[in-house]
Each structure stands twice: as C-alpha cells, then as structure tokens.
Amino acid sequence: METSLETGSGRRTGNGPAIGTALGTEVRPRPEVTRSYQQMADEDRGTGGESLADFLGYFSIGLGLAELVAPTLMSRLIGVKHPDDRNRSTMRLMGLREISNGVAILSNQQPAKAVWSRVAGDALDLALLGRTLANPDNDRGRTLFATANVLAVTALDVMAARQLSAQPETVANEQMDKGIIRTKRSITVRKPVEEVYAFWRNFENLPRFMRHLESVSVMDERRSHWVARAPAGKTVEWDAEIVDERENEMISWRSLPGAGVYNAGEVRFNPAPGNRGTEVRVTLEYDPPFGKLGSKVAMLFREEPGQQVQDDLRHFKQVMETGEIVLSDATKRRGMHPAKPDDKPVEL
C-alpha cells in the first residue's frame, strides 16, 4: 500500500502574488514563514461537519436499538394505543434501517451519502407518522409530539448533509474513505532542534515515551524491528523502514510488507519562533482492523489514535524537558483509582 504522506505534498498554495500586499514592503510578512503554515491550515480542510455527522450516527444506532429491542414501547411512545404485530414488525424494520444508517455514517470519513439517506429515512418516518395520525384510535398528542421531534432531527440531518456535500477533497479525507486512519498532532519542546531530532532519530528511544511500544530494535541504517503491546497481554511485531529523512528537519517511516497492521509515520521538526524551542509535528496513518468504525469504538475506551499520539507527544516533551514521564498516585496505572499511595507497580 502506498503512503499518502507523499500525495499530501502536492496540495499547497500556489506561487501566486506576494503575500500581504495591503502592507508596506517594510512590514510585509515573509512568504517562507506564512506559506508553510497556510499549507498546514489547508491540509485540515475537508473535515467540516464531522462531529455533527458522528452525533447523528450514534443517535441513529441508539434509536434503532430501542426500536429493535422494545418495539411495543416505542409504538406507544409515538401514539399507537394498542400496538399489534404489524406495528411491531414495522417498528423493528425501521430500527434496522436506523442502525445500518448509523453504521454507514460512522464508517465513512465524508458520509454525505449516508446522511442524505438519513434524510430519506426521515421522510419515510414522517409518512408513517402521518398514517398513525390519520387513525382516530391513536393518541394524537403523542403522535404530534413525535412528529415535531422527527422534524427537528430532519432539520439537523439536512444541515449536516449539506455541509458534508460541500466539503472539498483534501488529504485530510481522501485516504480515510479507503479506510486509512490518519492523525496529526503537535507539541512544542523547549530544547534545540538538534537535540530533539537526535533523540527521536534513535528509534530505540521511542518506547520511553510511546506507551503502546514495548521495544524498537534498530537493525541497520534504514530498518528497525518494532514490538507493541496489544490487548490481553499479547504483543504484535513488525519491521519498519525509514522512507525519508533530513537531518534536524524530518523523519518518515513505514511498516514493511508482512506487518500485521499497515502503519506509517512522519515527524517534522521546526525551530519555534522567538527561541521557544522546537515545534514537533507528527502524522501517523494506519489501516485499523475494523476500519473507521473500529477506531470509533476504540475511541469510546480512550484508545482513539489522535489521543494516543497526543499522550505520546506530551510524554516526549516530559522526557526531553524533565528527564522522565511525570506520574501521580492516581495516574501511575490505568483505570480510575483514588489519589493515594498504594503498593501496586507503575503501569502506564
């Protein structure tokens, strides 16, 4: 599989007119300063509407499960006074529709189609509610209340679908639709670029701040062997190679064919302005076992890749600036437990 880190470099602001021409030539910002940051900002384009779509996805699954598991109760809720078998099976069918809709939304990075199909589902719901309303035996008040709710959700669905449909195709979402998770995080480390680069370039240092890594052994100039912790005390191993490196600027690597899980990473080092140290930016991408949906489930258990990269970077900063990862009684091992000393070992 080809890494998208290379395709990303093609999308940058063109060499248009000079930047900041509203300003006199003396105070004009330097293009070499602003251009790379504009490029970073542009790479994040294309993700608008993601959180609203996710919310609708979870909502779909929740509502669908309720309809599937408790069709009688749900029928009564929308005003059917004496639900019969036909009501119940319609309700279950609608539940299945909701669930499949939700899964489709959560599985795609740009789920415009899936959200539009929610809008179609809303129309179907409204038609069914119209029929319920026409039956004089039913509770009109409840049906009208349910209708008002569906109309409100329909408005949200239309809003989300329109926003998603208007998104440009960018590196931020093009790989995602192929099931590749790509995550970017950054941190500022108060040390000179040379020192920060040298520490990272020795891959055997990585397990000192990457919680999920057990060890990395360097095999030669380009290749290394990685061992990571997996759930239930297991480990996964793979070989990786350096794809590109420029001293004190960047390192990129990717797993070699044969790795269980395809993964690739890039780290860039820039001197932070005004002697603030080094800006460290990491991009990681991998092909997760169950696609985007799998990573959404993992996210519920704080295993979301972006969060993990952020934690690793924070630990990297701590190691560089203070010498080790900072611990407290409540965080020396995972899971909630009180802030008081105990005799259990440190386990990050």
Place this chain on the structure above:
Amino acid sequence: MKATCWMGPGKMSVEEVPDPQILNQRDCIVKVSSTAICGSDLHLYNGFLPMMEPGDIMGHEFMGEVVEVGREVTKVKKGDRVVVPFPIACGACGACEAKAYSLCENSNPNAWLAEKLLGHSAAGIFGYSHLTGGFAGGQAEYVRVPFADVGPFKVPQELTDEQVLFLSDILPTGYMGAEMCGIRPGDTVAVWGCGPVGQFAITSAYLLGAEKVIAIDRFPYRLQMARERAGAVTINYAEVDSVPDVLKDLTAGRGPDHCIDAVGVEGHTHGVQYVHDRAKQMMRMQTDRPIALREAINACRNGGTVSVIGVYSGLIDKFPMNTVMNRSLTIKTGQCHVHRYMQPLLDRIQKGEIDPTFIITHRMPLEEAPRGYRIFNDKLENCEKIVLKAA
C-alpha cells in the same frame, strides 16, 4: 500513615493508608509538620469541583521535613525544613521559564482531561481533584512531592511553622491578587470576601501602597478581623441595600480603582439574584455563582482593574461583558504562581512587615480534620483559618 480522605460531598475521613513512595527520581518525601484547610478545599468538600474519587487525599497547604529524596534531586536533602507551593512545577518548560509556575506544561499527568474541559491544561496541584493530576495531598503524615528541586522552599529554623506555612498558598495568592491590580499611590482597593485569602489581599494591597482598602463580607467576626487586624474599611453586605452604592459614597462617585474577587464559585448575596443563581446551579444550568465577580465589575471605576483570585470551576451565567468592554475594565486572574513570591514574602515576614499568623483561629491535630472541615465550612466558632498539626 494517617491521611485526610475525601469520601464524597460533605464526607471527610481520616484513614490509615500506605506511606507514599518515590515515583519519579526528582521526587522527595516530606514528613508533614503543619498543614491547613484552604477555602478552596471547601469547594471540593461541597462537591463543586468535578473529577474527585472517594479516597482521594486532600490538602495543598503543607510544610515539614524532607525524609527521602530521589536519585536526581540535588538541591534539597534529608532533614531540610521546607514549605511546599501548592502548584507543581517542573522548572524546565516555557511556562516555568516565564515564572508562570501554575501554568507548568509538564506537571499534570491528566492534562488530556484538562484539555477536554479547559482547552489547555494548567499545572498539577496537590490534593485537588484528578483534573489537576490526581496527586495525593498534604493533609497527611507524609506526602510525595514531585520536582523537589523546584518547589520545596527551605525556611529558617528561627521562624515557627505558623509564621511560614501560608507561603504555600494563601499569602502569595492574596499578594498576587493585589499585585495584579498595579496599585498606585492614592488608590482605593475593594476586596470581596474576608476569608484568609481576602485578609491577605487586604494586607498586601497596603504593602503595595494602597491609600485605603474596603472589605466586603457578611460575617461580623471576619469583618472585625479585616478592620482591626488588616486595617480595612468594612461593609457588611447583608446590612446595606447596594454595595456598589456604598462604594460610590466612599469614593465620591469614582468607584474603587481596583476590585479583588476573593470569593469565587460559591458566592452569596441576599435577594432575587442569589435565589436565581442558586437555582440555576442546582439545575446544572451553570456550575458557579459569580455573584462577587458581577458586583466587582459593576462597582469598579472606569478603566479600573478587576483581579480574580477566587476559584471558579466551570461556567457562569449573566456575565456583564458590556460593562467590561464599554468601561475599559481590565480583568486579571490566575492560580497563584507561588514559587515567584516565596522568597520576597519570606523577607517581608522576617522584616516584620507582615505577620501572617493573625488569621489563625483554630489549631487541631490531623485526626480532627473532619471536624475542622465542618466548622470552617459552616462558619462555626468564628472560624477563619484552621492549622492541622500532623506531628
């Protein structure tokens, strides 16, 4: 060892727990001699701050003797008598380099949680919820102190515990509240809240050159202390119709040049506004009651400073932004950067410029901490400040 543990809102208990250990090589262990209950501990006691776990050890104002040091510790050694600042600071990050110690970028192991709630994380704090790192606090016989070469501050033997204990938090906090005002000769400063921090804000405002300080509270014994010990002009807000009107009288219509909010999340007032805020808080429509803050903003003179050292924990409602913007007010705030102030304030104590012991009304053994929390919270026995003796 014995330690004061939070067991749920309104429930404190002194429990037997394992002794602390060195977790990082820059730690030290301090055998606590004296510790105190802080007004901000009451926000935890009353359940207004999130992310507490039953069993959490309380306390962020403490001092004692260093009994163990990690391998990387060079400046403090066994036997040193130290006061420990409440914010934990690494001394190496950008914030520490700028002496903004309460914003240390490395000391909160739960920074990811804080980032979700606050946008960015601030420093770790002893005994002050998991949001500030889940560090066991100092209302105990022993406490583990990270970054032993940065925080713990050696104090001279000739000074008593009670003379230096408050360097850990409330004296620097009150001082920073006054310092943030940028007081100039002739200035009038108004201080909301005559708890321990309020008393130190009053005395600090005088140390920094204020002409007069006006203190606002509702408890006669606290107002008396502010008047007789700290030298403030006092207003009992329960006895007047409008505090801003009285402040206008006292400043001939100008308003105080600087207003200090030393109240925070659990403000009180009389009348409709209090009922409204209390109800919203109970319904979780807002988490904090910004009563003192609103009044301080309203009362402050045009172009004046509002300095906020009372603790806020979440969201507030009805914030008078039009007043702040149209009347050019400056709001300054922050958890105290304690490390910055310890040496200069110790110097002032040694020179006799300030005697911090005047606020102490109660002394009791650590075992009685739960009773201490109750009387401090309920303002019983004219309680102003409790010092717990751990050894």
